[in-house]
Amino acid sequence: MKRKHKSLSMVEKVELLKKLGKGMSVKSLCEYYGIGSSTVYDLKKQRKILKFFAEHESRNSLIARKTLEGARSSELDSALIKWFKLRRSEGLLSISGEMLMEQARIFHKELNLTYQCEYSQGWLQKFKCRYGISLHKVSGEKRNADTEAAANFVDEFAKIVATEKLLPEQVYNADETALSWYRMPRKTLAQDIEAAPVGGKDCKDRV
Structure with a gap:
């Protein structure tokens, strides 16, 4: 065979x-x-x-990866990965694929490259593959849940239901939706060799 x-x-x-x-x-x-x-x-x-x-x-x-095939422009590739590492080292919490593609277009012009490239999602996937870059969730500040307060509220809520003689259909939950316009995204591109990205306290500025 x-x-x-x-x-x-x-x-x-x-x-x-x-x-x-x-x-x-x-x-x-x-x-x-x-x-x-x-x-x-x-x-x-x-x-x-x-x-x-x-x-x-x-x-x-x-x-x-199965071949040694590299980027069309090693100069642009080198400049972009240096820019990416610098932004990560400076503590920029969120770097998206769109940011990488836009920066590649900027370097393309600055380096006066003569060939045409759209720097599309296909190009982005190859670039990420070459340097072991993937999407990671940014861990926020670690805080323990207040289990004691939650347990006390259960008893308090049960007393309210009994005192007011509430029926099940009278008990419901209401919540609000807010736009945190100054808050950073909770995901970022990072290299596999990096430690898990850790964020800080989220900004509460919102509408």
């Missing part, structure tokens, strides 16, 4: 090369990874994969 074509991820390619370097036979590697011997010999010639892997910051992003 003809063997089904299999594409190895960057992580698998690095593992294969390391095993090959330690003396594991080509036949054993073919059986383990389900590939042909020609694939092993081709990878053996691509020693730059090991250098690429060693220099890459995020290992998680390499799990799904």
